[in-house]
Amino acid sequence: MAKILPFKAVRPTRDKVSLLAARSYDSYTPAQVESRLRDNPFSFLHIVNPGYKYQKEISGELRYSLVRNRYQEFKEEGIFMQEENQSFYIYKIVNRDGLEFNGIVAAASVADYENDIIKKHEDTLEFREVVFKEYLKTVGFNAEAVLLTYPDNKELEVIIDFVMQSRPEYEFTTTYRDTHYLWNVDDETILKKIQNIFSEMPALYIADGHHRSASSYLLAKDLENDNPNHNGSELYNYFMSYLIPESDLKIYEFNRLVKDLNGLQKDEFLIRLDAYFRIENRGMEYYKPSKKHHFSMYLDGEFYSLYLRKNNYEIKNALDALDTQILFETVLKPILGIEDLRNDQRIEYAHGKKDLAYVKTAVDSGNFAVGFGLLPVTTEELKKIADEGLRMPPKSTYIEPKLRSGVTVYEF
Structure with missing residues (x-):
């Protein structure tokens, strides 16, 4: 007690x-x-x-x-x-x-x-x-x-x-x-x-x-x-x-900004993403995800919605169900080659109070190649992760x- x-x-x-x-x-x-x-x-x-x-x-x-x-x-x-x-x-x-x-x-x-x-x-x-x-x-x-x-x-x-x-x-x-x-x-x-x-x-x-x-x-x-x-x-x-x-x-959420596409061309990158996500080009519409396992992406002057293909991703515990973990396991690690989220200099984080306009500006400046927007982690998710003795990826929450x-x- x-x-x-x-x-x-x-x-x-x-x-x-x-x-x-x-x-x-x-x-x-x-x-x-x-x-x-x-x-x-x-x-x-x-x-x-x-x-x-x-x-x-x-x-x-x-x-x-x-x-x-x-x-x-x-x-x-x-x-x-x-x-x-x-x-x-x-x-x-x-x-x-x-x-x-x-x-x-x-x-x-x-x-x-x-x-x-x-x-x-x-x-x-x-x-x-x-x-x-x-x-x-x-x-x-x-x-x-x-x-x-x-x-x-x-x-x-x-x-x-x-x-x-x-x-x-x-x-x-x-x-x-x-x-x-x-x-x-x-x-x-x-x-x-x-x-x-x-x-x-x-x-x-x-x-x-x-x-x-x-x-x-x-x-x-x-x-x-x-x-x-x-x-x-x-x-x-x-x-x-x-x-x-x-x-x-x-x-609040922490959005992700990545400096390059790990040697991939834009079309190659999108094809690789297609294995895990249903992708829709939103053009200049500021798309912000409204459901868990949905993501926003800003790439080459355009917004995209990414919806997780659940048949290609297995959820075994509370960590697997966390959007920051999903993005790491499906995109950041296997496609963009980012394995150390704390120390890799190719990734930076922007908390959600800076919104997607900040992500767009950062990418448009040329300092980053792609940005990802997420929904905030909920208190229930936070507690479930802790109760199961698991640990979130770094920069999962801005509290x-x-x-x-x-x-x-x-x-x-």
Whole structure:
């Protein structure tokens, strides 16, 4: 059964939160990072990019120790404060598209991750797990929550609605036009009620943050081995998570762009595709698939619809039925020669918020030869993959909400 704990978050003061909160570092362009570091002394980016102070690129162990130093400076300067009581945090996001996400920031159990109560649907890269584990070990905090999802629960919905009747501790809108609200909950009765509800859930599912959760698991094992008095209650046995109901989860597709046709001429490529798909030329019509196992393709100035010939493709499990896997097994690997979806430089990915106009422009520019459009993975598919112990191909899902770093910090 799932175990979550309240914790004493380190968080920015109310007057600084809008200045401090930052998107994931990788989501900024270099120019955006530079402008924020230059113009906003309170940005969390100053913590994760400590070399800016010295106008120097710094990496490895030295960078980790400087991140720790910069974080301590923010605490010493009163930009961060420590919660007095163990708390859960009700966190609401209303994004620029009007979508609303309501969830709970809590500490999730490493033991649940190890025992598959917290279920995974995506493979991780070992070197990334190890690098981030070493980073966490040095800095001693986690500032970006793992996104977990749980089955819709009426009792939790009532509790969250009740808490949100009061004034939020934070209410701020970002330059990205998302509005964030946070309420801290330290009432013992409510805390126990929330914990009991989660304790009755057989499983939670990772929506976003597979590498972060894997790294937290590795860190806990390291620190357990280093601690002769380990008893299981230490803070390193948990990691910060943001838990939202399944109905709040928003999943977008990742479309595929390929730089060449693997030495094939256009007509040869189409003939090879015909073995697996019923193909229709849609001309300049922006064709977007509306059913599973249907795909959009943009090639040489024209759109095509591709409908899977099911008699030529065998579905044995939940992974086989996934459109990203079907495209890999029928097109990307056998025809275009792309076997390593993570590292092959001939393929790139564009999440569905960029739509098919982005795919068309990318191909028309000459940088790519062909683009493929897919339907989003559903929450049910995600759960079924995880339940069967399978793993999706990389870049199968682009999931919202996207949390800001530094709004709550979990120290261990």
